[in-house]
Each structure stands twice: as C-alpha cells, then as structure tokens.
Amino acid sequence: MTRPPHNPLLDGKAAPPLLVVLSGPSGVGKDSVLNRMRDLNFPFHFVVTATNRTIRPGEIDGFDYHFVTTERFETMIESHELLEWALVYGQYKGIPKFEVRQAMATGRDVMLRINVDGAATVRQIAPEAVFIFLAPSSTDELRQRLSVRRTENTNEIEARLAVAATELKQVEHFDYVVINREGHLDEAVNQIRAIIAAEKQRVFPRMVSL
Numbered sequence: 001m002t003r004p005p006h007n008p009l010l011d012g013k014a015a016p017p018l019l020v021v022l023s024g025p026s027g028v029g030k031d032s033v034l035n036r037m038r039d040l041n042f043p044f045h046f047v048v049t050a051t052n053r054t055i056r057p058g059e060i061d062g063f064d065y066h067f068v069t070t071e072r073f074e075t076m077i078e079s080h081e082l083l084e085w086a087l088v089y090g091q092y093k094g095i096p097k098f099e100v101r102q103a104m105a106t107g108r109d110v111m112l113r114i115n116v117d118g119a120a121t122v123r124q125i126a127p128e129a130v131f132i133f134l135a136p137s138s139t140d141e142l143r144q145r146l147s148v149r150r151t152e153n154t155n156e157i158e159a160r161l162a163v164a165a166t167e168l169k170q171v172e173h174f175d176y177v178v179i180n181r182e183g184h185l186d187e188a189v190n191q192i193r194a195i196i197a198a199e200k201q202r203v204f205p206r207m208v209s210l
Contacts, residue, residue, distance in 0.1 A: 005204075006203055006204060007201070007202060007203055007204070007205050008205075009200075009201070014107060015200045015201075015205055016107075016205050016206070016207060016208075017103075017104045017107050017108055017109050017110065017208070018109045018110070018129075018130055018196065018199055018200070018206065018208070019100070019104065019109075019110050019112070019122075019126055019128075019129040019130065019208045019210075020044075020109065020110065020111045020112065020129065020130045020132065020196065021112045021114065021119050021122055021123075021129050021130065021131045021132065022034070022111060022112065022113050022114075022132050022134060022192075023113075023114055023115060023116050023118070023119040023131070023132070023133055023134065023174070024116070024133055024134035024135055024167070024180075025116070025135075025136070025142060025160075025163070025164035025167045025168065026088075026089075026115070026146070026160045026163070026164065027136075027142055027145045027146040027160065027164075028134050028135060028136050028142060028145070028164075028180055029134065029136075029145065029180045029185070029188070030113050030134055031064070031113070032180075032185055033134060033180065033185065033188055033189055033192070034046055034111065034113055036185055036186065036189050037111070037189055037192070040189065042111075042193070043108070043109065044108070044109050044110065044111045045099070045103035045108045045109070045110045045111070046111050046113075047095055047096070047099045047100055047103075047110060047111065047112050047113075048062060048063065048064075048065060048066050048096075048099065049065050049066070049093050049094065049095060049113060049114070050065065050066040050068055050073060050076065050082070050092075050093070050094050050095075050096055051065045051066070051067060051068070051073075051091060051092060051093045051094075052067075052068055052069060052070045052072075052073045052091060052092045053065075053067075053091040053092075053093075054067075055067050066096070070092065073085075073092045073094070074092075076094065076096075077094070080097075081096060081097060081098070082094035082095055082096060082097060083095040083096070083097045083100055083122065083125065083210070084114065084118045084121040084122055084125070085118075086115060086117050086118050086121075088115055088117075089156075089159075089160070093114070093115070093118070095112055095114065095118070095122075097210070100112070100210060101210055104208065104210070109196070112129075115167075116167040116170050119131060119173075119174070120170070120173070123173070125210065126208050126209070126210060128206040128207055128208045128209075129206070129208055130175055130176075130195070130196075130199055130206065131173070131174040131175045131176070132174065132175065132176045132177075132178055132192060132195060133170075133171045133174040133176065133177045133178070134178050134180050134188070135168065135171065135177055135178070135179050135180065136179070136180065137179055137180075137181045137182070139161065139164070139165070141181075141182055142161065142164060143157065143161060144182075145182070146160060146161070176195050178191045178192055178195075
C-alpha cells in the first residue's frame with residue numbers, strides 16, 4: 001500500500017482536514033461534550049444529525065438535530081442523502097452527506113456524533129477517520145444520568161443499559177477512549193482536544209475520501 005504524502009506542515013501548509021467520529025452509549029454525554037466544544041469555539045464543523053424523534057424542551061431545530069417527519073427521513077434514505085443512518089430505540093437518526101463533504105472541501109475538520117452501530121458503518125466508508133469512544137466511569141453513573149434527564153421510564157432505562165453493556169465491548173474497534181466523568185466535562189473535552197492536536201502532527205496524515 002502506498003503511504004499518503006508527508007504532513008503538509010513540513011511545507012508550511014495546513015494539515016488535511018480530519019473526520020472525527022465521537023460515539024458511545026446513550027446517556028454518556030455526547031451532546032454535552034459537543035456543546036462544550038462549541039462554547040469553547042473549537043474550529044470544527046459539527047454535523048447536525050437528522051432525526052424523526054420529537055424535539056425535547058430546550059432543543060433547537062438545526063442546531064441540536066434536524067427534526068424531520070418520518071416520511072421525510074425515509075425519503076432521505078431512498079434518495080441516498082445520508083452518510084449513515086439507523087433505527088435507534090424506534091427512532092431514525094442519520095448523517096446528511098452534504099454537510100460532511102462541503103465542510104471538508106473547505107479544509108474544515110468535521111465532527112460526527114453517532115451511536116456505536118453508526119460508527120461501525122462510517123468505519124467501512126471512511127476507515128481513515130478518527131474514532132473516539134466516549135465512556136462513563138461506571139454503569140451506576142450512566143444509570144444516574146439516564147434517570148436525571150427523565151426522557152425514559154424505568155424499563156427503557158434498563159433496556160438502554162443492557163445495550164450500553166454490549167456497546168462498551170466495541171471499544172476495541174476505536175482509536176481512542178475518553179472517560180466522561182460526572183462533573184469533569186472539561187477534562188473530557190480537553191482530552192479530545194489533545195487527541196486532535198496529536199493527529200494534526202502525524203508524519204503521514206489521515207487522508208479521508210468520501
């Protein structure tokens with residue numbers, strides 16, 4: 001296999017854009033991490049996921065998610081408008097292709113927030129992406145987070161925890177793991193920042209093609 005060209009930094013140019021996949025169990029805090037990264041003005045294009053689920057209090061259409069009807073989402077599937085999609089707990093979620101391609105074409109790094117199955121799909125399409133697994137410090141902490149947000153009943157929480165136990169076993173397929181401890185959000189965000197900084201310095205950079 002032919003190696004990609006050496007890092008453009010050696011020629012005084014910008015490093016190529018990264019496609020970063022942030023994944024992990026439901027309730028682990030993926031949204032909180034991304035929102036904190038936005039607050040800190042991370043120079044990323046944060047791809048907004050499309051979903052057919054009902055908007056929750058405090059969420060903003062086009063910022064937290066693209067909230068669409070089930071009919072519209074199924075049209076997007078049929079028209080191959082999505083990089084990946086899945087039916088998660090009875091709800092559709094998917095990544096619009098155009099957002100990823102447009103951002104990377106302008107040299108911007110792209111961050112995807114998707115579930116573990118979605119990460120596996122992207123890994124097949126773009127193996128040179130950077131895959132980060134966001135994990136809880138314990139199952140008890142994850143149960144507490146799911147309980148506090150009050151969007152699921154007891155049976156649904158237990159079902160999500162059972163799925164999470166399976167998802168945690170997939171960590172070996174990721175490049176990095178970051179523990180998102182309760183009350184230590186900035187620590188998790190800073191670890192992700194360090195990962196991205198290190199990736200930019202690779203002698204032979206990742207070259208993503210979609």
